[in-house]
Amino acid sequence: xxxxxxxxxxxxxxxxxxxxxxxxxxxxxxxxxxxxxxxxxxxxxxxxxxxxxxxxxxxxxxxxxxxxxxxxxxxxxxxxxxxxxxxxxxxxxxxxxxxxxxxxxxxxxxxxxxxxxxxxxxxxxxxxxxxxxxxxxxxxxxxxxxxxxxxxxxxxxxxxxxxxxxxxxxxxxxxxxxxxxxxxxx
Ligand SMILES: C[S@@+](CC[C@H](N)C(=O)[O-])C[C@H]1O[C@@H](n2cnc3c(N)ncnc32)[C@H](O)[C@@H]1O
Numbered sequence: 001x002x003x004x005x006x007x008x009x010x011x012x013x014x015x016x017x018x019x020x021x022x023x024x025x026x027x028x029x030x031x032x033x034x035x036x037x038x039x040x041x042x043x044x045x046x047x048x049x050x051x052x053x054x055x056x057x058x059x060x061x062x063x064x065x066x067x068x069x070x071x072x073x074x075x076x077x078x079x080x081x082x083x084x085x086x087x088x089x090x091x092x093x094x095x096x097x098x099x100x101x102x103x104x105x106x107x108x109x110x111x112x113x114x115x116x117x118x119x120x121x122x123x124x125x126x127x128x129x130x131x132x133x134x135x136x137x138x139x140x141x142x143x144x145x146x147x148x149x150x151x152x153x154x155x156x157x158x159x160x161x162x163x164x165x166x167x168x169x170x171x172x173x174x175x176x177x178x179x180x181x182x183x184x185x186x
Pocket of ligand 1: 020021022023025026027050051052053054055056057058074075076077080098099100101117118119
């Protein structure tokens with residue numbers, strides 16, 4: 001659990017960068033737990049995170065994944081990357097200071113889980129579709145893309161790209177919806 005000062009600092013940074021972060025505070029503990037439920041806990045797996053922020057979900061992913069797995073965490077804000085580099089010392093973590101839309105430039109081969117908190121509401125239709133298309137391509141068959149959203153307006157879009165989407169509502173205010181989207185095709 002993050003210390004109070006860190007949480008305050010995170011809220012200030014998020015608010016200052018609202019157009020990029022799409023949030024004024026980091027996600028709740030309830031969301032951290034739900035969104036990491038599809039992370040495989042055994043074997044040498046490749047996991048990807050979109051929108052690392054100050055690394056709260058990143059820590060939970062590292063908790064869930066095996067010692068032989070690797071986590072590529074994408075984040076567009078350089079300051080957030082520097083913050084996490086100082087905060088989390090874990091050799092399994094590869095911080096990528098680039099956008100989710102460039103996943104194919106940084107990650108080779110199939111990915112075993114993608115966990116995302118990027119703000120789709122702030123993206124153009126073209127950018128959202130580029131990210132979702134490349135996400136689907138990158139995922140291994142029968143694996144999951146898990147995304148937190150604070151409204152259901154993107155449901156159709158996610159259902160169009162993925163073979164099955166399950167939505168879990170979280171009880172915190174504002175209510176969040178964790179989408180677990182599965183890929184069934186090769
Ligand atoms: C709502 S914050 C979530 C941060 C943290 N993971 C959490 O759950 O509290 C969204 C994060 O996504 C980052 N972001 C925005 N667009 C992005 C993109 N295209 N690719 C990767 N990260 C992006 C923002 O800078 C911000 O840190």
